[in-house]
Amino acid sequence: MEKKTIEEIKKLIECIGLNVDVNEYIKELKKNKDKILSNTDFKKMVNFHKALGHRSRYLIYNLIKKKKMCICELNVIIDLAQPTISHHVKILEQADLIEGIKNGKFTHYQIIKEIN
Amino acid sequence: MEKKTIEEIKKLIECIGLNVDVNEYIKELKKNKDKILSNTDFKKMVNFHKALGHRSRYLIYNLIKKKKMCICELNVIIDLAQPTISHHVKILEQADLIEGIKNGKFTHYQIIKEIN
DNA sequence: TAAATAGATATATTTAAATCTATCTATTTA
DNA sequence: TAAATAGATAGATTTAAATATATCTATTTA
Incomplete structure (x- = not known):
């Protein structure tokens, strides 16, 4: 694991508290992320907003x-x-x-x- | 009136038909445009869509x-x-x-x- | 069937947005 | 009160989008 990532995780531990399993926590967040990205409508919704997001x-x-x-x-x-x-x-x-x-x-x- | 605009209007006349007052027609279209642009939410809505229109x-x-x-x-x-x-x-x-x-x-x- | 033409496409250029590194600021806490 | 730090800002660079000119295509109609 690179230096930058280690510091990010240290920061995260302070943020979420010591009584939480960090690996489990990160795993959960990444699961959320993957779920959002793999939604079939993701690209469609971004394109919809991009289309109307211009004067x-x-x-x-x-x-x-x-x-x-x-x-x-x-x-x-x-x-x-x-x-x-x-x-x-x-x-x-x-x-x-x-x-x-x-x-x-x-x-x-x-x-x-x-x-x- | 510049040459380009004259040709645009000739084209428009063919499109909307000869039995329509072109000046009145254009005036109406421009009124629609101004109404849309002067809506207080116009900028807000564009910014809303622009914000979500990125991966x-x-x-x-x-x-x-x-x-x-x-x-x-x-x-x-x-x-x-x-x-x-x-x-x-x-x-x-x-x-x-x-x-x-x-x-x-x-x-x-x-x-x-x-x-x- | 050949000239005329609406609007699409190709390509180049300009403009704007995304991203990064470096640095700053405001807040906390030891 | 001084060191530590979360996250904001500044400035530079890269990447993407907007726009223009020139040209093409598909369709119409004389």
């Missing part, structure tokens, strides 16, 4: 929520280049928040997961 | 949710340097998701906003 995307999501829109409509009111808007829309789409319905030349995006 | 922070949040913890406990089970963990914890704290309660030398962090 432009949160705006686009809420605009589409008010009224389904195509890229060309978003492009008129948002001060970003068309490929940038397409990029953000794609991230929202991949997070299963919106979907695009092709209609002739135009693709209309609409909400599929409602967030209040 | 390590989503893990830390869920660990604290299972059991209140101090930095030293997180440090033992997460493979990141102590200041990095402190940094992530601070972001969760600033998003009003968790709070730190000082107890002697140790600060125990606990959930204040439950997310399922």
Whole structure:
């Protein structure tokens, strides 16, 4: 065991008290961690929050929520280049928040997961 | 009006149809946009999602949710340097998701906003 | 079927976030 | 009150995300 880890564990012992089995305690914490990480929704939830955790995307999501829109409509009111808007829309789409319905030349995006 | 904008609007006219007042339509869309951006919760919501939209922070949040913890406990089970963990914890704290309660030398962090 | 075009993709560049090491601060306790 | 220490902060570096320009693709329609 490396020096750094030994000091971390010394610190932990002081924190949790001497009357606790440290190895058992750490084992329990690591079990919690593994359980969280192995949850099938873990990545999905992180991506969901990451998708909405950006000013432009949160705006686009809420605009589409008010009224389904195509890229060309978003492009008129948002001060970003068309490929940038397409990029953000794609991230929202991949997070299963919106979907695009092709209609002739135009693709209309609409909400599929409602967030209040 | 610049060339780029003119083409954007031409495109929009084709999309929404000729029997619609384009200026009125754009005005309405921009009103929607301004309403969304001026919402007092806009920044708060983006920060909330940004806070949870990162692997390590989503893990830390869920660990604290299972059991209140101090930095030293997180440090033992997460493979990141102590200041990095402190940094992530601070972001969760600033998003009003968790709070730190000082107890002697140790600060125990606990959930204040439950997310399922 | 060939020109026009909505919007996607590729690639490069810029900007922001994550992470680290080193150091500081506030608190405890011997 | 001085040494010890939990965890916060500062600053530098690395990594990832945002954005732009240029180009491509799939579809439409004249």
